[in-house]
Amino acid sequence: MLDEKKLENLIIRNMQEGDIDSVARISDEGFNEYYPFDYKKSAELMFLNTKQGYVHVFVAEIEGAVVGYVTLKPWHDGGWIDLIAVEKQSRRSGLAQKLVEYLINEALRRQMRYLTCCISIELTSVKSFWESCGFKLVGTMEKLLSPTHDGFLFYKYIEKTPISCMKNSSHDHMCNCK
Numbered sequence: 001m002l003d004e005k006k007l008e009n010l011i012i013r014n015m016q017e018g019d020i021d022s023v024a025r026i027s028d029e030g031f032n033e034y035y036p037f038d039y040k041k042s043a044e045l046m047f048l049n050t051k052q053g054y055v056h057v058f059v060a061e062i063e064g065a066v067v068g069y070v071t072l073k074p075w076h077d078g079g080w081i082d083l084i085a086v087e088k089q090s091r092r093s094g095l096a097q098k099l100v101e102y103l104i105n106e107a108l109r110r111q112m113r114y115l116t117c118c119i120s121i122e123l124t125s126v127k128s129f130w131e132s133c134g135f136k137l138v139g140t141m142e143k144l145l146s147p148t149h150d151g152f153l154f155y156k157y158i159e160k161t162p163i164s165c166m167k168n169s170s171h172d173h174m175c176n177c178k
């Protein structure tokens with residue numbers, strides 16, 4: 001967990017080229033146990049895709065260090081959240097909720113009406129996280145992640161969602177969102 005003082009210096013912003021290594025490190029830390037992929041290549045592609053407008057990547061920065069990120073892909077008149085991760089030492093401080101709150105405002109700005117995302121059904125902690133952000137579990141998508149691996153689909157209708165949109169959020173930190 002992070003102390004309150006550090007959280008006051010939180011900035012959320014668009015990913016830049018200089019963030020590639022940090023995003024790759026956070027992906028490695030977040031996904032290596034259950035979802036291995038080429039984290040460096042993925043971070044490079046994320047940045048390239050942001051430049052071309054295919055995806056938006058928002059990073060959380062504290063005192064010059066990137067500590068988390070989230071991705072948003074436009075999809076029809078909504079958005080798909082592919083990945084979200086926070087470095088281990090900074091978890092359970094409300095950072096991922098802040099990233100989702102920022103993402104929702106960015107999605108609303110782009111006239112998106114809803115958000116969807118999918119997780120492995122085994123990740124009960126991640127299920128709790130999406131529920132804490134007010135996402136509804138729509139159902140199970142059989143064999144989504146692999147021929148033996150089902151996924152949970154989550155959905156949130158965001159049209160007219162107020163700026164502070166978290167359900168039961170116990171985190172009340174300042175966020176210098178830029």
Ligand SMILES: CC(C)(COP(=O)(O)OP(=O)(O)OC[C@H]1O[C@@H](n2cnc3c(N)ncnc32)[C@H](O)[C@@H]1OP(=O)(O)O)[C@@H](O)C(=O)NCCC(=O)NCCS
Nearest residue numbers: 030083084085086091092093094095096097125128129132
């Ligand atoms: C999921 C993840 C992004 C959450 O980041 P975080 O900054 O720790 O989350 P927050 O502090 O904003 O948590 C908000 C709420 O979500 C729930 N939650 C988060 N992590 C949880 C956990 N490990 N167990 C149970 N509930 C959890 C809680 O309700 C929490 O509120 P509380 O701390 O007041 O109880 C982080 O654990 C992570 O990076 N995991 C690895 C990558 C991953 O699996 N990403 C998701 C799939 S793309």
